[in-house]
Amino acid sequence: PLEAAFLSDAFALFAGMAFGKHKLAPELSPKKTVEGAIGGILGSGVVGVLCTLAARGLTGHAAGSMFGYIAVFLLGMGCSVLGILGDLFASAIKRQLGIKDYGTIFPGHGGIMDRFDSVLFITPLVALAVWFRTMM
Numbered sequence: 001p002l003e004a005a006f007l008s009d010a011f012a013l014f015a016g017m018a019f020g021k022h023k024l025a026p027e028l029s030p031k032k033t034v035e036g037a038i039g040g041i042l043g044s045g046v047v048g049v050l051c052t053l054a055a056r057g058l059t060g061h062a063a064g065s066m067f068g069y070i071a072v073f074l075l076g077m078g079c080s081v082l083g084i085l086g087d088l089f090a091s092a093i094k095r096q097l098g099i100k101d102y103g104t105i106f107p108g109h110g111g112i113m114d115r116f117d118s119v120l121f122i123t124p125l126v127a128l129a130v131w132f133r134t135m136m
Helices: 002-019 034-059 069-097 110-133
Strands: 021-023 029-033
Touching: 002 029, 002 034, 002 069, 002 110, 021 034, 021 069, 029 034, 029 069, 034 069, 069 110
Parallel strands: none
Antiparallel strands: 021 029
């Protein structure tokens, strides 16, 4: 889930800078755009597939991943959506508390919580997907 959150943020940043025209939630996070969110969602799905390909290449067989390519793509996109929601949720809390950043450990990133707010929402989805897959 960490790579889904962090890479989704990176893809969203680049897509938003290149194509961003429509604000996603200006009252919560004024720099986020719909185009950036779409770039992050698609990018996260693609990275999931690339990681699966790499894992399968390293192991030499299909056991490199417990999910198929389509499932990994969809799971990556789902993680990205939940990551965006987690980030917006944390931004809403900051707005209500009247603070800009959660801390100064990571300068320019809004504090350590800004690195992990999306992971808090993503982790249950990944745990559920793994649990569901092991039950099949």
